[in-house]
Amino acid sequence: MRSHRSVMVNEVLRYLITNEDGIYVDGTLGDGGHSLEILKNFDNVKIIGIDEDYDALNTASKKLSLFGNRITLVCGNFANLESLVREEVGIMYVNGVLLDIGLRQEVVDDPERGFSFLRDGPLDMRFDKRSQRTAYIVVNRYSQKRLAEIFKNYGDVKKSRHIAEAIVSARKRSPIATTGELAQIIKSLFPPSAVKKNLQKVFQAIRIEVNDELNALKSALEQSLEILEPGGRIVVISYHSGEDRIVKNFFATEAKDCICPPEIPVCRCGHRRTLKVITRKVVRPTDDEIAKNPSAKSARMRVAEKI
Ligand SMILES: C[S@@+](CC[C@H](N)C(=O)[O-])C[C@H]1O[C@@H](n2cnc3c(N)ncnc32)[C@H](O)[C@@H]1O
Known part of the structure; x- marks a missing residue:
């Protein structure tokens, strides 16, 4: 079975870490590839690693155990981001949220998980086997x-x-x-x-x-705003246009003071901007990365910062 290769690692490190003593949420911990790089590169950073796939958490816990209490693992759906961070872990605010919402290579390659059309297996496709x-x-x-x-x-x-x-x-x-x-x-x-x-x-x-993926993403974006410290960032890597559109529209709306329809002459919504968009254009993996890891090809990253 092939092991998962994390996507756009340098870009994650560059855009996510705004405070080298901060606490960050890796909302899609997977095998822990991104978290491992963050913990290795920033000695004082702590991470709350969330995944709804128990197999992923198991792999990540082995990979990350040497970091002791700098990593806290949580099994749950990022649709419940705020309560997982505040109620389960007991942290009120964090300095950044990372979502890398693709598939782990291991689940694609495991016929029993039922994600692959190349390998015959039961029609399953659940990230969370309890659902x-x-x-x-x-x-x-x-x-x-x-x-x-x-x-x-x-x-x-x-x-x-x-x-x-x-x-x-x-x-x-x-x-x-x-x-x-x-x-x-x-x-x-x-x-x-x-x-x-x-x-x-x-x-x-x-x-x-x-997996009700689009609604989970919308909830996670909204709840990120609640738990982020000002200056903290949301970094999202998505792999298809439907997800990317949700991220782009959410960031664009939250970066505006008024979201009334254009035909209304005076603002009635009272909306105040909460985010600054950091990546005006979507960020894509370099040609070099795609050559080394073809699965990275469809990845698109967007970043916004809490005001
Ligand atoms: C592409 S993998 C993450 C890989 C990881 N960033 C790394 O570098 O190893 C995506 C992970 O997100 C998890 N996931 C997908 N939707 C989720 C959700 N709604 N809540 C929690 N985890 C989710 C999947 O189980 C999978 O392990």
């Missing part, structure tokens, strides 16, 4: 209309209705139980040249629905 909603439930129980919406909205899939129809027709014969069975249905709809792209998009869309 009720699996890919099996989405694929076998959701209406045709809802499936088409998910493929279109979360995967930018062009033939979303066509794919949803094929899935519903196949599951009438017998439930679709594995990633291989689902992949076969999708493969039968496209010429060989278009198969991989469509498989990627459909699997991504189902994963986003299974």
